[in-house]
Amino acid sequence: MEHKNLIDLEYMTTDELQQTIRLAKVIKSRPDVYKHACDGKIMATLFYEPSTRTQMSFQAAMLRLGGKTIGFDNPMNSSVAKGENIKDTITIISSYSDIIAMRHPSEGSAKAASLFSSVPLINCGDGGHFHPTQTLTDVCTLSFEKGRLDNLKIGLCGDLLNGRTVHSLIKTMSHFKNNSFVLISTKELSVPQYIKDIMDNAGCSYEEKDNLKDAISELDVLYMTRIQRERFSSDEEYQKQKGVFVLDKEKLSLAKEDLIILHPLPRVDEIAIEVDDDPRACYFKQAEYGMYGRMALIVLLLRPEGAFTFNTPDPIIKKNSKCSNEKCITNDPQQFYLPKNTYLKNGKEYCDYCDGLIKSL
């Protein structure tokens, strides 16, 4: 039977996304009904990069559904340390488990892994590319807390360049009516062009600002993000960006009463601790809601065929192509065996793994 993978939330239609949110709501209110939904099933959690929430909420989700978990959270304790490539690891682990949740530092690694998995594979973050279950967490939170996914003015603040959760959230929310975005960042950490193209193509309005205080009063949602130290080429570059945007009580005093503050977490210093007690601070609830969203996703992915359509464009294979993104999995010499899959969109050719532009050789 063909199985479905979740590489990007774009793989779901908006109806399927709403179905998942509805199920998450039901599971949250009646967890007892679902406590045997995954009896006899095994989830493998393969975390090549550190994680608290994503890894443990998937493990908690599977355990709460009656299933079991295996996996690693430090690849250096697995045969990855001996040089095993993604193909071999995934081929083996998918014969041990019924579903895989994977985080890996290379962009496009989730798509690459899915080519070799015989069971559904969930992308838990592929470098700075996508983090779809964080977006599922975010939209569950918007739905639970705001009661709608449309007509929202959403401010995104911080590291909008490297923040994969930012990219996934903009992509998803641009499908719903009358959403607009305020992008608050330094020039160096502004959203990549392809995300701007997505907003333009969806007809969503957006503006870029470099001051949180000036932007906060008009927002329905403020999505704060951490400056992603691990994505910088030098500590000097990171230090220039650190601490530029901090949400504190003073700035929050300018915001609407029904603003909600989200953050994918972990937080470093971009939200002052004093904000935690404000009723508008939803980031801890958000992390809990993520577990219900992941429970719903597991139930739907393990359902017999027909649960999701997960339409994706058919890739074309170009033998002599090179992705322009240095962080792409196809540029990792250890993953040399990957077919050079690309796709065409609006007259441009993109990498099927990381969505980077293709250079013809």
Ligand code: CP
């Ligand atoms: N939000 C998120 O992905 O958190 P972790 O890195 O702790 O999984």
